[in-house]
Amino acid sequence: MPSSCHVPELSFPSVTYGKHQSPWDLKVLLYLGGGKANPRHVSDLINSGRLGSPLLERLELVQKIHEAIHSKLVGGGSHQSACTSVETIRRFFTWAEKANHPLTLDTIQTTYLHWADWLVHRHRVVGDLKANAAYSQGVNLSVILGDVLSRPTPLVKLTRLVNPPQRKTVCGTGAEKQNLQDTFAFGHLLQDLCDGLPADIVLNGPLPVRLALRGGGQVVAWSGWVRPKGEGGQKIPKLDSPQRRYQARMAAARWDAWVAEGTLRTRYPLANLRCEAELLMFIGQTGMNLSQAHQLKLRDFFYVSHLDGYQVKNRKGRRGGEVLFEIFNDYKPHFERYLAWRRLVFPDSELLFPFVRQKGRAEHTAPKFNRVHEICKQQRLCFVSPSKVRNTRVNWLLRRSGDADQTAEMAQHTKETLLNVYARPSQQRAMGEVMRFWAKNDPSVARMVPVAPGECDGQPVPIKGVPRDAPQPDCLNASGCLWCEHHRDIDSQDYVWSLGCFRHLKIIELSKWHSPPSSRETYPGEYAINRISEKLRWFKESNARRSGWVDEALARVEEGTYHPSWQRLIESME
Numbered sequence: 001m002p003s004s005c006h007v008p009e010l011s012f013p014s015v016t017y018g019k020h021q022s023p024w025d026l027k028v029l030l031y032l033g034g035g036k037a038n039p040r041h042v043s044d045l046i047n048s049g050r051l052g053s054p055l056l057e058r059l060e061l062v063q064k065i066h067e068a069i070h071s072k073l074v075g076g077g078s079h080q081s082a083c084t085s086v087e088t089i090r091r092f093f094t095w096a097e098k099a100n101h102p103l104t105l106d107t108i109q110t111t112y113l114h115w116a117d118w119l120v121h122r123h124r125v126v127g128d129l130k131a132n133a134a135y136s137q138g139v140n141l142s143v144i145l146g147d148v149l150s151r152p153t154p155l156v157k158l159t160r161l162v163n164p165p166q167r168k169t170v171c172g173t174g175a176e177k178q179n180l181q182d183t184f185a186f187g188h189l190l191q192d193l194c195d196g197l198p199a200d201i202v203l204n205g206p207l208p209v210r211l212a213l214r215g216g217g218q219v220v221a222w223s224g225w226v227r228p229k230g231e232g233g234q235k236i237p238k239l240d241s242p243q244r245r246y247q248a249r250m251a252a253a254r255w256d257a258w259v260a261e262g263t264l265r266t267r268y269p270l271a272n273l274r275c276e277a278e279l280l281m282f283i284g285q286t287g288m289n290l291s292q293a294h295q296l297k298l299r300d301f302f303y304v305s306h307l308d309g310y311q312v313k314n315r316k317g318r319r320g321g322e323v324l325f326e327i328f329n330d331y332k333p334h335f336e337r338y339l340a341w342r343r344l345v346f347p348d349s350e351l352l353f354p355f356v357r358q359k360g361r362a363e364h365t366a367p368k369f370n371r372v373h374e375i376c377k378q379q380r381l382c383f384v385s386p387s388k389v390r391n392t393r394v395n396w397l398l399r400r401s402g403d404a405d406q407t408a409e410m411a412q413h414t415k416e417t418l419l420n421v422y423a424r425p426s427q428q429r430a431m432g433e434v435m436r437f438w439a440k441n442d443p444s445v446a447r448m449v450p451v452a453p454g455e456c457d458g459q460p461v462p463i464k465g466v467p468r469d470a471p472q473p474d475c476l477n478a479s480g481c482l483w484c485e486h487h488r489d490i491d492s493q494d495y496v497w498s499l500g501c502f503r504h505l506k507i508i509e510l511s512k513w514h515s516p517p518s519s520r521e522t523y524p525g526e527y528a529i530n531r532i533s534e535k536l537r538w539f540k541e542s543n544a545r546r547s548g549w550v551d552e553a554l555a556r557v558e559e560g561t562y563h564p565s566w567q568r569l570i571e572s573m574e
Contacts, residue, residue: 007054010066015079024086029062029103030054035093061105061148065089068147072507080365081558088140105148109155112145116159131164139163182382183392187284188214189381190372193277194334199344202270207259209270217379224269264345268356271345273371278338279353280372283386285335286325287393289555290386292548294366296352298342299324303332314544322544387559453498453565454487461485470527478502479528489535493549494563496539500553501566503532508570 010026028034028042031051045051069085092115096103099118101111116138122129142156149155196211211219264271283293303310309328327335346354355367369383376383384392460473466483473484481487489495506525539546556562562570
């Protein structure tokens with residue numbers, strides 16, 4: 001048995017894992033074949049000696065990779081991003097071993113370039129990899145190795161990988177109509193799934209459940225049971241022997257017991273299907289981010305009329321309840337029906353959208369909507385992702401209201417963000433919206449716009465107690481604004497989003513900075529990160545609505561949706 005005394009700790013003990021999820025441990029990368037081994041069994045393989053001795057020439061490289069991923073987690077990075085990084089590194093090591101490329105700190109850049117060429121070959125010659133997928137893989141690994149090598153520019157810039165253009169084009173009337181038709185057809189499907197799965201059907205109804213769709217089709221749900229022979233045109237087996245007749249009787253008995261049980265053990269696929277549909281409808285109504293919406297807690301909701309809908313509050317909150325989200329008028333009866341259904345089917349869960357987790361997945365893992373995906377494929381409908389549902393809601397609201405101010409208020413963005421980022425241009429409205437915006441916002445009478453998020457009057461005056469090495473306010477350095485007496489925070493989600501992106505930029509800068517070995521100098525960006533974190537913490541702890549702003553902002557940063565003020569800077573640094 002090989003000795004592991006020279007191998008340091010390379011796990012992530014601060015990460016929360018699912019019941020049956022294997023903890024991440026980069027130690028496996030030190031062993032030949034460790035990257036492709038089953039995570040559940042790799043420790044046994046190492047301890048038994050079947051993977052041989054650790055390749056200590058890889059140790060320095062693997063340690064730095066571990067430091068890079070761990071530092072992002074400590075800096076506020078998400079569990080999902082770290083998981084993607086670990087999986088990417090394992091696949092890369094597996095490829096390098098198969099292609100006989102060395103994996104050391106000195107050779108890792110060259111090996112990465114060979115791997116990037118392989119991705120290009122798969123896209124251009126083999127044709128089994130799309131351009132955006134190849135580029136995405138290259139960028140993901142480039143970010144990790146860029147931190148490892150302390151590169152000032154991304155490694156992906158040295159490759160032939162090209163980011164396909166993703167321009168937002170102006171939509172004519174035909175394209176607009178088609179886009180909304182697809183979205184509305186998807187919404188009708190979600191509504192039919194919800195209406196066809198009441199609590200009595202989910203828990204006690206006959207199987208399979210046949211859900212009629214308004215377009216004339218139907219969805220057949222077997223609730224986790226394998227479709228029997230003879231259903232859907234399958235060939236019926238011959239019962240021409242005692243053994244086959246016995247097997248048929250046993251299968252029928254198991255099926256009857258499955259149908260009769262009436263618990264979530266056998267009915268969870270039906271319950272999860274409705275929860276998937278309800279969660280997508282909720283995101284479409286509220287514009288909330290998936291990572292935020294699926295972790296909402298069930299509360300004693302009450303409704304306050306607002307614009308053309310309702311503000312939904314928590315009855316037990318301070319001052320009569322803080323606003324949690326906003327919904328349209330027509331959605332309220334449906335939402336109330338869902339709450340009644342959810343209390344019957346999931347009486348013991350505290351989540352607003354509970355799911356029966358399979359294979360021990362952690363509760364914080366967002367659903368992938370596999371069941372709705374499959375039904376869309378069967379019905380030949382376009383699946384609309386949560387992010388597209390959010391954007392479509394904003395665009396639909398803008399077209400419906402014709403009022404950018406109202407839309408920005410409901411979508412919790414400034415008009416600049418709404419028009420520049422979320423609103424897909426329309427031939428009928430683009431010029432009118434822009435002209436109305438600038439007519440109301442004359443730059444000659446506007447307040448001074450600082451280089452950092454927020455507002456000011458253009459007179460830099462340091463506050464008392466500025467750290468000695470912190471940037472000084474001079475109206476030139478964005479970090480300096482954070483210690484200026486005349487800088488003002490803005491009570492809006494757009495400002496919180498901008499703050500979160502500004503902090504993300506400073507974290508990237510910090511990850512690429514290395515002080516001289518003999519120096520104890522603190523990078524000035526650390527002061528900015530801490531200052532911004534204090535501001536975000538205040539917003540998070542002040543009330544439920546502002547807390548939602550922070551969650552939303554961090555979720556956008558995590559999914560790579562950056563504020564227009566910082567997008568180009570961040571992308572150039574990544």
